Amino acid sequence: MNAHHGPDTAPLIRSDAQGVATLTLNRPQTRNPLSEATLMALSEHFSAIAEDRTVKAVVLAAEGPVFCAGHDLKEMTAHRGDEDRGRAYFEAILGLCSAVMQQIPALPQPVIAAVEGTATAAGCQLVASCDLAVAGEKAQFCTPGVHIGLFCSTPMVALSRNLSAKHAMEMLLLGEMVPAAEAARMGLVNRVVPADGALAEAQRLAAVIASKAPATVKVGKRAFYEQREMGLKSAYDHASAVMVENMLAREAEEGIGAFIQKRAPVWEG
Incomplete structure (x- = not known):
């Protein structure tokens, strides 16, 4: 963790124990969006972990009632006033997000998402990009872009590599909330545990992985x-x-x- 960030301001907090690095999204008041700051922090932490021989597995969790609301649409909309109507900024932020999503499968260590609450749009993409995922029974997943005229085309890349074509298209075309049990049936998450139990179960799986060569x-x-x-x-x-x-x-x-x-x-x- 960067020393100059206090726990209240850092968009992401890292804690390590027994060979497992836990990264926690830490902007609950704004629904843990994948803002520019959060994406940069994820990228920096993944780069550091990739080189860290002491880390055997990674858990990705979140503070608050929402796991991740996806892109920070307010941050993006603010750039519509740019001379190019935001094109350069949209290209940069989507490029950064795509690079971070690709860092996860490229990481030497397995990454396990621990999901409570909702994971929507690029937040759902983040879960789909992880190697494993555990959900609390009240967790929900959604790619709602179709409702607001912005089809979830980048989340689709991760989603279509995790789910069958029909399930992925169902989520993308309908934009409806998918409950945890249904997400497990679709293959988006590995298992569902009682509410508030996702982090403990993800850390248990991480410990099993950490015991391997x-x-x-x-x-x-x-x-x-x-x-x-x-x-x-x-x-x-x-x-x-x-x-x-x-x-x-x-x-x-x-x-x-x-x-x-x-x-x-x-x-x-």
């Missing part, structure tokens, strides 16, 4: 996203090549050796 998790996460963009044969060729390298790595030698010898593996660093 970190280099193995890093290799696997990267290969997952790489192969998903490929055709079937290319995906198998790539995954096989990754697995050969993995088989020759010290962690696999130790893990497989421990399995055969019926003992617990000892992971390095």
Whole structure:
């Protein structure tokens, strides 16, 4: 956390424990929008975590009754008075947001969203961009752009890579609130827990991941996203090549050796 920000002013707070970094959106009074300041903070924290060998998993949470309301429309609308009617600013803020969303799958460590309240528009995109997601039973998800003449085209990228085509189109075309249980059925979240229990469950999952060999998790996460963009044969060729390298790595030698010898593996660093 930047030292010059107090806990009341920082748009994002980081706390670390047992190899898990928890990032908490901290603008509850404005519904935790993905403002320029928040996006910059997310980007900086993700860049730092990517280089931090002590962090094995990341939890993304939020203060207050709304997880994330998406783009700061007031901030964006303020630039309509610019000479270009805001074009340059809109391009910059959407470029920044898209870059942050891509940092999540690119991060070596798995990222788990802990969602209470509503996650709408780019806030829903943020949840879809995470590797795993846990929702409190009162959480709701929505891509409501269609109601205000601004179709959720960038959230669509993450949504369409998580949900079946029909489910993604249903959310995008109707713009209706999807309750937590339905979001789990659609595949937007992994599991639903009692209200106010999402953070604890996300941190529990993060602790399980943190107990695994970190280099193995890093290799696997990267290969997952790489192969998903490929055709079937290319995906198998790539995954096989990754697995050969993995088989020759010290962690696999130790893990497989421990399995055969019926003992617990000892992971390095």
